Amino acid sequence: MIPSEDTIYRLDHVTRESPEVLTLSFAPEAGELMQFHAGQYVYVDMIERPKRLPSRPYSISSSPSDAFVSVSVKKLGAFSGALHELTPGSRVILRGPAGNFIPQPSMKKLVFIAGGIGIAPFLSILKGFVGRNAQDQEVLLFYSNKRREDIVFFGELQGITQALRGVRIVYCLTQQEEKADEAGEYRRFDGSMLKQYCSKFGMQDYFLCGSVPFVTETSQVLEHAGVLCQRIHAELFY
Amino acid sequence: MDFTQIGEVLEGEPKYRLAQAKRGIFVDLVEDWEQVTAFPKALRARLAVDFPLPIEAQTFGDTKMTAVKALIRLSDGKRIETVLMRHTDGRNTVCVSSQVGCPMACAFCATGKMSLLRSLSASEIVLQVLFFARLLKPEGERVSGVVFMGMGEPFANYDNALAAVRMLNDHDGLNIGARHISISTCGILEGIRRFTSEALQVNLAISLHAPDDKTRRELMPVARTHTVLELLAVVDEYIAQTKRKVMFEYLMIGGKNDADEQAHALAKLMQGKLCMVNLIAYNSTGVFVPATRERMVFFKTVLEQAGVPVTVRFRHGREVKGACGQLLTKEDAYVLPSDVTDAASV
Numbered sequence: 286m287i288p289s290e291d292t293i294y295r296l297d298h299v300t301r302e303s304p305e306v307l308t309l310s311f312a313p314e315a316g317e318l319m320q321f322h323a324g325q326y327v328y329v330d331m332i333e334r335p336k337r338l339p340s341r342p343y344s345i346s347s348s349p350s351d352a353f354v355s356v357s358v359k360k361l362g363a364f365s366g367a368l369h370e371l372t373p374g375s376r377v378i379l380r381g382p383a384g385n386f387i388p389q390p391s392m393k394k395l396v397f398i399a400g401g402i403g404i405a406p407f408l409s410i411l412k413g414f415v416g417r418n419a420q421d422q423e424v425l426l427f428y429s430n431k432r433r434e435d436i437v438f439f440g441e442l443q444g445i446t447q448a449l450r451g452v453r454i455v456y457c458l459t460q461q462e463e464k465a466d467e468a469g470e471y472r473r474f475d476g477s478m479l480k481q482y483c484s485k486f487g488m489q490d491y492f493l494c495g496s497v498p499f500v501t502e503t504s505q506v507l508e509h510a511g512v513l514c515q516r517i518h519a520e521l522f523y
Numbered sequence: 524m525d526f527t528q529i530g531e532v533l534e535g536e537p538k539y540r541l542a543q544a545k546r547g548i549f550v551d552l553v554e555d556w557e558q559v560t561a562f563p564k565a566l567r568a569r570l571a572v573d574f575p576l577p578i579e580a581q582t583f584g585d586t587k588m589t590a591v592k593a594l595i596r597l598s599d600g601k602r603i604e605t606v607l608m609r610h611t612d613g614r615n616t617v618c619v620s621s622q623v624g625c626p627m628a629c630a631f632c633a634t635g636k637m638s639l640l641r642s643l644s645a646s647e648i649v650l651q652v653l654f655f656a657r658l659l660k661p662e663g664e665r666v667s668g669v670v671f672m673g674m675g676e677p678f679a680n681y682d683n684a685l686a687a688v689r690m691l692n693d694h695d696g697l698n699i700g701a702r703h704i705s706i707s708t709c710g711i712l713e714g715i716r717r718f719t720s721e722a723l724q725v726n727l728a729i730s731l732h733a734p735d736d737k738t739r740r741e742l743m744p745v746a747r748t749h750t751v752l753e754l755l756a757v758v759d760e761y762i763a764q765t766k767r768k769v770m771f772e773y774l775m776i777g778g779k780n781d782a783d784e785q786a787h788a789l790a791k792l793m794q795g796k797l798c799m800v801n802l803i804a805y806n807s808t809g810v811f812v813p814a815t816r817e818r819m820v821f822f823k824t825v826l827e828q829a830g831v832p833v834t835v836r837f838r839h840g841r842e843v844k845g846a847c848g849q850l851l852t853k854e855d856a857y858v859l860p861s862d863v864t865d866a867a868s869v
Binding site: 330339340342362363383384385386493497498500501504508514515517519520521523 | 626627628639641642679680681682683712713716736737740744745747748749750753
């Protein structure tokens, strides 16, 4: 277990992923970058704000081997709105790492199911696989969004599928009109999709990340299909 | 009312004014600055504008006034519910909310059906206790304990919940003993780990509600992030570090978590642990039905035979709709906190 600690970090740079999502990359003010497992999260505490907001947890979207600790933040409320206003050089406390949303090395056949910005920890995990050149790792990622423009990290994800032959991505768009020349699904993840994509694949461990309703519904789909609850691992964004 | 701002409001005044103001608010429980006669008239008039003391609330009491619910209106117009439980032994416990709504969406909880609107500040949590402290003052009574079992998940608002605990515990303030404050969590593991490292004697309560993963996952989305055994391992670490007894709450729902094998599984999990189990009568919401009294007695017997300390909560506050997030107020379709019930043996 990597010990959790509070360290002051400075915002190094900001990457706009979509109109609503920014990736904030932090470097420690002094000392080493924190060690973490791909899939874990950190608490972000904006210490420079005149009116302090309570810290909030964010999944790390960078890889453990990257030079920064990055979080990808969708603008949803007061805290994420304030994070979006940070400028390079801003100081924050990153407390962590925390969480056990970590695929074990023995899990060679994985299904990842991401709802919206719930893609963040999966990006970290997949980049970790690329870093290790894990060609024997089989991953099927269902990435669900309402509309095409909500998809973030598209370029990076496509790069990952090219780097690792065992990684396959199914984009699910739940509120988008179907386009004949585009691959993907135009519906929610459901039992038939699970059967269509997973039954031949012999997938064994399922990782789910997203909002509470998304994870609850998706988890129920898996359970109804007979997946053992010990094989279902979840991270909730709340 | 933001208690952290009082220092700023008094800027330019002699330093001792801050202590006088705090004493007025939290010890003398004044509702009007005019009652703080140590202050010059001009200062009282200024504070009445810059730091008004009234708390806008509606109260609803049961016929015996053993439970009083208050619907408090916050500065942004949102409402929160808080309940005072008046125990026969003289204790007065306030059940506070930590968020407006709740993100955790437990299946049995009506608060969970409204999503999270926002988290409360530490002052807004303390305000709920202050309201009842004022209400009790004319009787010469005080708030003796606080439980974080109202709307919201305290560990999803960790910093503010803990800041509120420190304010409540302040010897120069409301002076509520840490041992008389309890925080209840649905099982946010990182929150429990952080709580373990706090140098506080505050009690920890865990909403368990099922001894097996399958049932717990059906009842509580958060249970999809960990197994019961992983949760208990973190709680064991808390017990080992703090040497404090943990309360496990078990809402008894008919046909869901009240079977014989679940009683035995619960007893097995709890055996030998520094803990007590609180069996809570469930108030029907239409989704689930309460377990029968016989099932509750059976669970109590099984736990006792296993040497596990157990209490059964009788309903308390039902007339004021003070039950487990199941309470819809007539206005705004807002819902109430946790099962506001009294601890007592069957």
